[in-house]
Amino acid sequence: MITTTEDPPFVDFRDVWLAYNDELRAANQFAVEAIDLQVRRGEFIAIVGPSGCGKSTFMKLATGLRMPSMGRIRIDGQPVTGPLKISGMAFQAPSLLPWRSTVDNVLLPLEIVEPHRSQFKARRKEYEARARALLQKVGLGGYEDKYPWQLSGGMQQRASICRALIHEPKMLLLDEPFGALDAFTREELWCILRDLQAEQRFNVILVTHDLRESVFLADTVYVMSKSPGRFIVRREIALPRPRDLELTYTKEFTDIVLELRGHIGALRKTGGEITQ
Ligand SMILES: Nc1ncnc2c1ncn2[C@@H]1O[C@H](COP(=O)(O)OP(=O)(O)OP(=O)(O)O)[C@@H](O)[C@H]1O
Numbered sequence: 607m608i609t610t611t612e613d614p615p616f617v618d619f620r621d622v623w624l625a626y627n628d629e630l631r632a633a634n635q636f637a638v639e640a641i642d643l644q645v646r647r648g649e650f651i652a653i654v655g656p657s658g659c660g661k662s663t664f665m666k667l668a669t670g671l672r673m674p675s676m677g678r679i680r681i682d683g684q685p686v687t688g689p690l691k692i693s694g695m696a697f698q699a700p701s702l703l704p705w706r707s708t709v710d711n712v713l714l715p716l717e718i719v720e721p722h723r724s725q726f727k728a729r730r731k732e733y734e735a736r737a738r739a740l741l742q743k744v745g746l747g748g749y750e751d752k753y754p755w756q757l758s759g760g761m762q763q764r765a766s767i768c769r770a771l772i773h774e775p776k777m778l779l780l781d782e783p784f785g786a787l788d789a790f791t792r793e794e795l796w797c798i799l800r801d802l803q804a805e806q807r808f809n810v811i812l813v814t815h816d817l818r819e820s821v822f823l824a825d826t827v828y829v830m831s832k833s834p835g836r837f838i839v840r841r842e843i844a845l846p847r848p849r850d851l852e853l854t855y856t857k858e859f860t861d862i863v864l865e866l867r868g869h870i871g872a873l874r875k876t877g878g879e880i881t882q
């Protein structure tokens with residue numbers, strides 16, 4: 607596990623606080639507070655914590671959809687000043703457009719985000735080939751021209767991940783992307799995500815309620831305390847890669863899951879005042 611590196615961190619939060627509006631700010635009510643986080647390039651992090659603790663708020667900050675009330679955020683060496691083009695996002699609900707075929711849904715970001723937008727017409731064939739290759743890779747070969755309502759929930763979620771990756775982002779943000787899926791489909795998608803990330807080396811920030819998911823996929827797991835959200839535990843997952851699903855049945859793996867569960871259990875009792 608690499609913990610120190612010569613490179614500057616890819617994601618760099620320095621004492622970041624966010625209140626959602628001036629009134630809350632005046633009342634010192636922050637949705638997240640004192641967030642300090644340094645993530646190296648290519649690292650996969652997972653964030654776990656109770657509902658309402660500020661996980662999605664953290665994601666909004668990381669992708670520039672919200673500016674911090676205090677502190678500073680740099681991504682890929684640049685201060686964040688607005689919505690980032692170098693990130694892709696996928697959420698719990700797949701949110702595909704029902705009137706577009708699967709491949710056209712995947713192409714959507716290229717029609718919207720510069721520099722692709724102005725080249726879209728001229729490069730449509732190339733872009734479409736890229737979208738079809740990506741769909742093939744996640745096991746959706748043969749479904750490219752079907753509509754979202756002709757796909758299962760798991761298939762729709764795969765298509766959403768392709769859509770988040772089509773513009774080859776440096777950072778993929780996933781907010782409970784597998785929450786609505788059955789256990790088998792979820793594990794299948796873990797492996798797809800694992801393989802895509804191993805191949806393309808983008809950074810991942812994954813928000814999840816599933817501790818097994820966080821330990822299986824991430825290099826580092828952060829536990830967030832109840833509102834106002836703070837990171838209270840940082841746990842490196844030193845399990846070697848590539849990781850197979852069999853790993854999830856080993857003692858080494860379940861010990862880490864139990865340890866994280868212990869932190870979250872302690873949080874529930876104390877309302878967040880635990881230290882490492
Ligand atoms: N747009 C908003 N305006 C005001 N307060 C908000 C807004 N969005 C979220 N909050 C508040 O910020 C806090 C953190 O919310 P957030 O959505 O980040 O939690 P979460 O950890 O993602 O929860 P969940 O696990 O349920 O998705 C909550 O108290 C919530 O009420």
Ligand SMILES: [Mg+2]
Pocket residue numbers: 661662663781
């Ligand atoms: Mg959320």
